[in-house]
Amino acid sequence: MGTAQSHVEFRGVGKTYDGRTMVVRDLDLRARRGEFLTLLGPSGSGKTTCLMMLAGFETPTEGEIRIAGRPVHDVPPRKRGIGMVFQNYALFPHMTVGRNLSFPLEVRGMDAARRAECVRRVLALVRLDGFEARRPDELSGGQQQRVAIARALVFEPDLVLMDEPLGALDRRLREEMQFEIRRIQRELGVTVVYVTHDQQEAMAMSDRVAVFHRGRIEQVASPETLYEEPEGEFVARFIGDNNLLRGRIVSVGPDTCEVETPGGTVRAFPVHRHRPGDRTVLAIRPERVGLARTGVYSNIFEADVEDIAFLGDHLRLRLDLCGNPAFIVKIPNTVGHGAVLRGDRIRVGWGAVDCRALPDDEGARAVEAVAA
Amino acid sequence: MARSAERRPFGDHLGRGLYLAFCVAVLVFLIAPMLVIVPLSFNAEPYFTFTEGMLRLDADAWSLRWYRGIVADDDWPRALGNSLVIGVAATAIATALGVLAALGLANPAMPGRVPVTALLLSPMVTPLVISAAGMFFFYSDLGLAQTHLGLILAHAALGAPFVVITVTATLAGFDGNLARAAASLGAAPPTVFRRVQLPLIAPGVISGALFAFATSLDEVVTVLFLGGLEQRTIPRKMWSGIREEISPEILAVATILVAFALLLLGTVEWLRRRGGERAAARFRPG
Numbered sequence: 214m215g216t217a218q219s220h221v222e223f224r225g226v227g228k229t230y231d232g233r234t235m236v237v238r239d240l241d242l243r244a245r246r247g248e249f250l251t252l253l254g255p256s257g258s259g260k261t262t263c264l265m266m267l268a269g270f271e272t273p274t275e276g277e278i279r280i281a282g283r284p285v286h287d288v289p290p291r292k293r294g295i296g297m298v299f300q301n302y303a304l305f306p307h308m309t310v311g312r313n314l315s316f317p318l319e320v321r322g323m324d325a326a327r328r329a330e331c332v333r334r335v336l337a338l339v340r341l342d343g344f345e346a347r348r349p350d351e352l353s354g355g356q357q358q359r360v361a362i363a364r365a366l367v368f369e370p371d372l373v374l375m376d377e378p379l380g381a382l383d384r385r386l387r388e389e390m391q392f393e394i395r396r397i398q399r400e401l402g403v404t405v406v407y408v409t410h411d412q413q414e415a416m417a418m419s420d421r422v423a424v425f426h427r428g429r430i431e432q433v434a435s436p437e438t439l440y441e442e443p444e445g446e447f448v449a450r451f452i453g454d455n456n457l458l459r460g461r462i463v464s465v466g467p468d469t470c471e472v473e474t475p476g477g478t479v480r481a482f483p484v485h486r487h488r489p490g491d492r493t494v495l496a497i498r499p500e501r502v503g504l505a506r507t508g509v510y511s512n513i514f515e516a517d518v519e520d521i522a523f524l525g526d527h528l529r530l531r532l533d534l535c536g537n538p539a540f541i542v543k544i545p546n547t548v549g550h551g552a553v554l555r556g557d558r559i560r561v562g563w564g565a566v567d568c569r570a571l572p573d574d575e576g577a578r579a580v581e582a583v584a585a
Numbered sequence: 586m587a588r589s590a591e592r593r594p595f596g597d598h599l600g601r602g603l604y605l606a607f608c609v610a611v612l613v614f615l616i617a618p619m620l621v622i623v624p625l626s627f628n629a630e631p632y633f634t635f636t637e638g639m640l641r642l643d644a645d646a647w648s649l650r651w652y653r654g655i656v657a658d659d660d661w662p663r664a665l666g667n668s669l670v671i672g673v674a675a676t677a678i679a680t681a682l683g684v685l686a687a688l689g690l691a692n693p694a695m696p697g698r699v700p701v702t703a704l705l706l707s708p709m710v711t712p713l714v715i716s717a718a719g720m721f722f723f724y725s726d727l728g729l730a731q732t733h734l735g736l737i738l739a740h741a742a743l744g745a746p747f748v749v750i751t752v753t754a755t756l757a758g759f760d761g762n763l764a765r766a767a768a769s770l771g772a773a774p775p776t777v778f779r780r781v782q783l784p785l786i787a788p789g790v791i792s793g794a795l796f797a798f799a800t801s802l803d804e805v806v807t808v809l810f811l812g813g814l815e816q817r818t819i820p821r822k823m824w825s826g827i828r829e830e831i832s833p834e835i836l837a838v839a840t841i842l843v844a845f846a847l848l849l850l851g852t853v854e855w856l857r858r859r860g861g862e863r864a865a866a867r868f869r870p871g
Contacts, residue, residue, distance in 0.1 A: 270765055290768040303766035307784045316780070317770035368771065 219282070220246040220372060220404045221267065226276035228262050236262050237428045240276065244406055246371075249398055251407045253415040253451075254425030263425075264374050264408050269293050280372065296365030296373040296403075300380050302357045304349040310336075310360050311345030317368040335367040338397060355386045362394065366401065373398075375407045379414065391417050412452050416440070424448050444484055446571050449496035456502070458495040458535045459573065462487045469511075469565045476535030480511045481570040492573040499529075499543040501567035504553075510562025516540070518557045528553065532561065619843060626651060626836035633833065651837040661838065664822040671733060671818060672801040675740035679797040682741070683748025684790055688782070690749070691756040702749075709746045716743075717810040724811060731813035739807045744797025751796065755789025792853040799849050803842070 221244040228237040237259040244250040252260035265271040267278060269290035277284050285293060305313050314332040323331070336342055339359040349357055358378060365373050375394070379387045395418050398405050409415055415422045416436040423433040426447045432439060443449040449457070460474035462483075470483040472493055481495050505513045516532040527543050530553065534540040542561055544553070553559060629648040630636050638646025655661045686705055690698055708716060720739050721730060729735035759782070767777040783790070805820040812821060819838060826835045 268765075268769060270768075290765070291771045291773060293769075294771070295769060297766065297769040299762045299766060301760065301762060303760065303762040305763060305767075305781055316767070316772070320770065320772045320776055364766075364770065 218245055219243040220248070220280070221250075221406060222279040222282075223263070223267075224277045224279065226263070226266065226273045226278060228259070228266060228271065229274050235274075235428055237266075237273075240428075240430060242423055242430060242433065244404055246404055247402050249395070249405045249407065249418060249420045251409060251415040251419040251422045252425055253409060253412060253422050255410055255451075258425035259428040260408050260410075260423075260425045261376060264376055264406060267406060268295055268297055268374055294368075294370050294372070296368070296370040298361050298365045298373070298375040298378045300377040302349075302361040302378075304357055304360055304364070306349055308349075309345065310341070310347050310349065310352070313349070313360060314345075314364050314367050317364065321368060331367055335363045338366070338400070339363045339393070354382055355390065358382065358390060359393070362397065366397070366403070370403065372404045372406070375405060377409055378407075379409075379411075387414070388417075394418065416452070424451060426451075442484075443496060443569065443571070446494045446496070446573070449494075449569070449571060454499050454541060455496040456499060456534075456537060456540045458497070458537050458540075460493055460495060460535075462489050462491045462493055462570070464489055470570055472570055474535040476514060479535065479568060480565040481568040482566050483570045485570075485572050487570060487572075493570045494573050496569045496571055497563055497567060499541040500527075502542045502561050502563045504544060505560035505562040511565040512568065513560055513562040515558060515560050518553060518555050518559060521553060521555050530559075532559075534561075622836045622839050623843070626833060626840040628833055628836075631833060633831070633836070651833045654832070654834045655837055658834070660817070660822060661819075661834070664817050664819045667733075667816055668802055668818040668820075671736050671740060671816070672798050674733075674737040675744055675801045676794050676798040678737065678741035679744035680748050680790060680794045683745045683793060683797070684752050684786075686745070687749050687752035687756060688778075690753060691759075705749050706746045708743050713743075713804075713806040717807040720807060721810040730811050731816065733816060735811050736808060736816055736818075739811055740801040740804060741797075743804065743807070744800045747796035747800065748790070748793035751789045751793035752786055755786045759785060788856045792856055795849050795853055799846065802845075 221242075223240045223242040226237060226240040227235055229235050240259075240263065242250075242263075252263055254260045262271060266273050267280075269285065269288065272286075277286065279285065280293065280295075305316065308316070311329075311332055314335060315328045318328045318331055332345060333342075336344055339362055341356060341359050341363070344352075344356070344360070349360065352360065361378065365375075378394075379390050382390060391414060394405075407415075407418065416439075419436060421433060421435055422439055424431045424439065424447070432444050432448045434442070439448060439452050443452060443455075446457070449455045458472075458474050458476075458479065460472040460479065463471040463473050463478065465471075465483055465487055468482065469480050470487055472479045472481050472495060474495070479495060481493075487493060503510070514534055516534045518530050519533055519538075520531040522529040525546065527545050530542040530544065532540045532542060624639070625633065625635065627647045627649065628636065628639060629646050629650065636646050686701075689695055690702055690705075695701075717739070720735075724730040724735045724739075729738065763781055763785070764777050767781045768774075772780065802818075803820055805818075805824050808816065808818050808821045809824070812818070817825075819842070823835050823838055826832060
């Protein structure tokens with residue numbers, strides 16, 4: 214991916230408000246033209262600060278942000294030509310929907326007839342035809358959200374930023390709006406940089422997701438890659454469910470490594486260049502663990518079923534396994550209800566490829582602390 | 586209600602009685618003197634007391650002669666004119682400066698917010714005599730003493746803190762994202778202010794302006810120091826009226842001022858109740 218293709222580019226960006234704590238540090242990130250890029254992370258991880266710097270409301274303390282290849286350090290927000298959707302919508306309460314939408318066109322000096330036409334078209338795009346005369350406080354949350362999106366698009370920007378736009382909506386409406394935003398983004402081909410703390414939302418909507426943690430990006434990848442191939446403990450924990458087992462590398466082969474855990478030796482896929490003796494965290498998805506009699510696995514363990522939950526399409530078992538007292542196993546409901554009971558001693562297994570040996574973050578943190 | 590009152594112990598009754606008595610005393614000593622001037626201003630006789638005829642509600646004992654006197658007199662209309670010119674001009678200056686100051690103070694990035702706020706609000710806590718005396722010496726050097734402009738500036742300084750306070754309070758409830766949204770949509774700062782911020786803080790601006798106007802309208806100390814014969818305002822004329830010629834005309838003027846003050850207060854309250862959004866919609870420019 215060359216610089217020429219990048220629509221948005223962060224180069225070594227850092228931000229501090231008090232001169233000591235870095236809210237964002239050494240950040241390198243690119244968004245391709247037409248891409249839906251999500252900044253995902255818990256609150257305080259720096260994702261919103263990045264969005265605000267991109268919009269021009271905050272200035273990077275170090276590094277450089279480029280839009281379409283040009284540094285934007287000296288460009289004020291109003292000249293960046295970026296559409297922005299705010300968490301609380303930020304619709305002008307004293308203007309009708311029509312006035313809200315024509316505002317960006319008025320300040321650009323467009324004549325009234327063309328403005329009305331643009332407003333009509335963008336309202337059709339968000340499926341609110343004929344809402345021009347309504348006031349924002351007469352609309353439902355979902356409708357206000359659509360107006361906010363329409364306003365960010367009406368002046369035809371090629372870059373749109375969204376700051377947790379669905380946070381205030383209930384679950385059903387949120388899922389509906391996820392599809393809507395995705396549809397609109399595909400229809401117009403705009404680049405979207407989207408901020409959320411909801412990993413399901415990020416997975417459902419994005420081309421790529423940048424996972425933020427403590428002001429750094431842990432991993433940038435497609436939702437599939439983030440789920441299947443997490444590169445660190447934080448991503449493994451944050452995206453979906455994972456069983457974590459702590460252990461020590463015993464031996465390393467080309468595609469597998471052997472890891473010693475409190476419950477025995479586990480064969481795993483080494484994500485990094487581990488050396489024997491290194492501490493490691495193993496991440497295994499609950500749905501990749503099966504009952505040992507139904508498959509052939511490179512890891513097979515015996516454990517008591519501590520608890521069991523029947524969830525219709527699948528069974529959720531809790532085992533005490535290899536030093537993890539809450540090892541979860543998801544078994545599709547093909548075995549039938551009652552095939553496994555609480556207190557049963559069962560044999561479970563998983564493949565070495567489905568068990569990723571990640572660097573132990575706790576160890577890394579301890580080293581960091583000593584260095585500092 | 587009645588049953589719960591019956592069950593109350595004696596101490597509660599005593600406390601409640603004292604509380605009511607205190608409230609009545611406050612009303613009698615603070616409000617009653619103002620209310621008394623209203624009927625007295627309709628006295629047919631040149632006295633500051635109720636005549637027997639007034640108490641008997643004789644139609645003859647009541648009259649509008651003092652109100653007619655105000656209008657007929659040359660001095661009162663001139664004083665009214667002075668009050669209005671000085672009041673309106675001072676309010677305009679105080680409002681413009683106060684709004685700008687409040688906007689600046691609302692920006693978290695502004696350095697020295699606390700000392701600047703203290704400085705801006707100091708006219709409210711400084712004893713008026715001291716500010717007035719200071720202005721007298723300073724304005725005399727500049728040739729501003731005994732001019733309308735001098736009084737306008739003095740009253741603007743006294744009224745601006747009210748605007749700063751009311752606008753700051755309104756801005757506290759103002760969603761900063763609205764200004765950001767407007768900027769992201771391509772609006773330059775003056776447009777953001779005119780189209781988004783001002784309409785939404787209009788209730789605060791207007792009530793601040795009314796307070797500033799009321800301050801100028803009933804201010805007498807700086808007028809005594811700075812004003813000459815040409816700058817006699819209504820309070821100044823009342824002040825000399827009481828000292829020189831005790832005429833119930835003053836009561837008539839006072840009644841009109843009370844009515845005007847009530848009108849201002851009612852307007853402020855009405856604005857406050859209408860809430861930011863509705864009022865903003867009403868005052869939308871364009």
